[in-house]
Amino acid sequence: MAGSKRGRARRSHVLGGCTTCRRRHVKCDQKRPACRTCRTLGVPCEGFSDQVLWMRGDEGEVAEGGRRGTRRHLYTEQSRLSMSTALSKNLLLGSIDASLAEVDLRSRDPDREPEGDIAIGPFAVLDFTTTARQPKADVVIYQEDELTSAEPGPVQGPASSTIEEQIPDPSPASIIDSLSQMDDFLHWSDLLSFSPDQAGLTTYPTLSMPNDFSIDLGNEMSVFQDVQNTQEEPTGILNPQQASIEVVSATPDILKDAQFLLRHFQDVVIPQIMAIPFGEKSPWKILNLPAAVVAFGDTTFLGTSGVSHARLANLYGILACSAIDLALKPPTELVELTERWDRIANQTYQLAKDHIQVSLQQETHGPNKAKYKDQLMAANILTQYAILSGQQQHARCFLIDAERLLRLRGLSKKRISKKARLLHHVYTWLRIVGESTFVLHDYSLSYPCLEPLGQSSRSHTSREGSSNLATQAEPNPRLDDFLRLESQNSDNDLNIDEPKDRGKGFHDIHLHDSRSFPETLYKQIYGIPETWLSLVSQTTRLANVMATFVVARNAGKSLRLEAWETLQRRAFRLENMICSFNLGLTKGAQTDPQAKSKPHAFMLDALNGALLIFFYRRIRDTHSAVLQGHVDSVITALEECSASMSKGDPTGPGTAWPAFIAGCEAITSNRREAIMRWLDHASSVSGYASFDTARGILTKVWCRQDEHLLTTRGDPMPSWIDIVKEDQIWPLFC
Known part of the structure; x- marks a missing residue:
């Protein structure tokens, strides 16, 4: 390396030499006013060229013997002012960001004219479109979120869902630590397809009745079906419904309160x-x-x-949730203010429904495709509004459309981002939690799910079981109606001691x-372990399948005895898991008394006790x-939760799920009064419809139970399940 440097030819001239040395190609020492090289050779030094200097406002002295050169203006001042004015006018609404977005939008427009440049102000893109417009291709590859699909042809499967290289996710610790550091300018939600009361929409046939929640999710249907079949089985495929929708613009009266x-x-x-x-x-x-906030700024100032x-x-979904909260708990002396917020809530909710329906129809595919997170955020917030306002039928539609999306x-993505996982x-x-209290299924539709249960008990090979688990890691294109159990060998899905793969x-x-999953975020988001939610899900699913078995047996269907034995075996193992989980939480609270004093710890105790009651009621x-005894533990936990929250604490009162599950089993006046006191307090704090719904069902359940204890001994004791089925109610406490 050193030898190569020594052998390298050295520069024989320098930059900035005099005119004579530069012409003669000799080295100049740049001495001024005449260089020594010229003086030694006896030739006249022709001097140095002017240097380019930035103009300054002050007129300082020029160095002795030197001259100042200035940058020559190509245009006059008037010309430069004219060009600046013309450039600012060409910008879209004076916004650089808006101009860049418009260039991007026009470049992706399939219906744009093939001739002409795509330029906004100083921004433009190269257009390689030929003069003869090529026909649209049948297959469109979505590089970010979408399946590689034909429109409306078949989806080819998870392997072709993206061309993105799989990137390893960060560790669980980094995911947890970064939850509060996520940028605010993200992608929103979406979803929800079509509400049953939307005029002019093709709604679900099973939702046409006011209180009919028996939605057939089409267990035997495939995602590959054509959109035209949505009239027969609208929820069985993943394509959003197509309908002509006209969105009404927001009025200034709505946006002024935004x-x-x-x-x-x-x-x-x-x-x-x-x-x-x-x-x-x-x-x-x-x-x-x-x-x-970003959407509000974009649409206004x-x-x-x-x-x-x-x-x-x-x-608009967030504005609707905020307005309905104000309408449900207004100042008592301002009744007209209540009516105003209620009107704004209805208007913004209608706008939100219209926009999400248009998004599902027009922004799920194609060049105008919306971000997946935007659509899912919209779906979640509209579901939440339906729950707060007590519109249970709309909530069902939104949840189904959310799952479809x-x-x-x-x-279908190979890599699921942290923000998407949060959603x-x-x-x-x-x-x-919503499915746990939904008992309005048409259980006769799930008869075929019982046969695989009888057959699965004959195989106990652990290797085959592992293969099944690996297979189920792939995305399942079918919508889930909570009316089937996955048939895994030896019931491996109930082995809580093994960790899940990513x-x-x-x-x-x-x-x-x-099974446990180390990278779960439920503890960080809700303060509950994922195991609790998983046990609720499995209890609900098992109870629905067992109800299907009873309905099929009463209808005279021929069923395998092995299927019933499989269900009972799962029930025993699920009972052991729930009881072990309950004992584990109790021991953990004893070892950490400080955590026990926090409100969320008491609410978790209430949820855990209600889970036991839920299992023994449903299964x-x-x-x-x-x-x-379990009812008493739930009542105590709820009362301690309310007492541990300070008077000015903005959080709370928490979910009504444990109060409802435990209250339906209370058979003494003291227990019933305690449950009602907690519900009344929670309703006075929030005013949400779930607390009134819980009170109404509890009153009917207690009345029927008292009549049963006084008049009959042979029939089963009435429960909340009987009342809900009779009244066609879906109580939502999530």
Whole structure:
């Protein structure tokens, strides 16, 4: 290396030499006014050329013997002013960001003219389009979120869902630490297809009746079916329904309150809609709220054009949630203010529904495709509004459309981002807790699910079981109606001691598998372990399948005895898991007394005790008198939770799920009064419809139970399941 440097030819001239030395190609020492090289050779030095200097406002002295050169203007001052004015006029609404977005939008427009440049102000793109417009290709590859699919042809499967290289996810610790550091300018939600009361829409046939929630999810249908079949089985495929939708623009009266409503959503609504008084940042604050703020700015003072319908649906959904919160608990002396907020809630909710429907129809595929996270955020917030306002039928539609979108665009990715996982966690909570109280299924539709259960008990090969688990890590394109059990060898899905692999953990959106997953985020988001939610999911699913068996047997169907034995074996193992989980939480609280004093710890105790009651009601159909000890534990935990929260604490009161599950089993006046006191207090704090729904069902259940204890001894004791089925109610406590 040293030898090569020594042998390298040295520069024989320098930059900035005099004119004579430069012409003679000799080295100049640059001495001024005449260089020494010229003086030594006896030739006249022709001097040095002017140097280019930046112009300055002050006129300082020029160095002795030197001259100052200036940059020559190519245009006059008037010409430069004219060019600056013309350039600013060509910018879209004076916004550089809007101009860049418009260039990108026009370059992807399939219907644009083939001739002419695509330019906005100083920004442009190269256009290689030929003069003869080529016909549209049948297959479109979506590089970011989408399946590689034909429109409306078949999906080729998970292997072709993306061309992106798989990138390893960060460690669980880094995911947890970064929850509060996520940027605010993200992608929103989406979803929800079509509400049953939307005029002019092709709605689900099974939702045409006011209280009919018996939605057939089409177990035997495939994602490969054509969109035209949606009239027969609208929920069996993943393609959004097609309908002609006209979106009504927001009025100034709505948007003038937007800033106040967004702030109210942040300060009041978010702490109260959290299921557990946890006090940490929620996904609503990390994802939905910043996205709504950006969408509000784009549509108002920034004047940005082309804001996606998914973003607008999320914005109006948040405004609707904030307005309905104000309408449900207004100042008592201002009745007209209540009516105003109620009117704004209805208007913004209608706008949100219109925009999400247009988004599902027009922004799921093609060049105008909205971001997956934008659509899923919109779906989640609209589901939450339906729950807060007591519109249970709409909530069912939104949840089904959310799952359709999640399976079509979310689970098809090879790499699921942290933000998408947060939104998946929100959906999972809403769906599982909501399904736990949904007993309005048409159980006769799930008869075929019983046969594989009888056959699965004959195989006990662990290697085959592992193969089945690996296979189920792939995304399942079918919508889940909670009316089937996965038939895995030796019931491996109930082995809670084994950890899930990453593929299974990311794609198990309904927590079929009760094994632990180290990278779960439920503890950080809701303050509850994923195991609790998984046990609720499996209890609900097993209870639905057992109800299917009873309905099939009463209908005279020929069923295998092995199927019933399999169900009983799963029930025994699930009971052991729930009891072990309960004991584990109790021991953990004893070893950490400081954690026990926090409100979310008491609410977790209430949820855990209610889970035991839920299992013995849905699976064992145990008499209420046997469950009074668990009812007492739930009442105590709820009372301690309320007492541990300070008077000005914005969080709480928490979910009504444990109060409802335990209250339906209370058979003494003291226990019933304690449950009613907690519900009355919670209703006075939030005013949400779930607490009134719980009170109404509890009153009917207690009345029927008292009549049963006085008049008959042979029939089963009435439960909340009987009341809900009779009244066609779906109580939502999520």
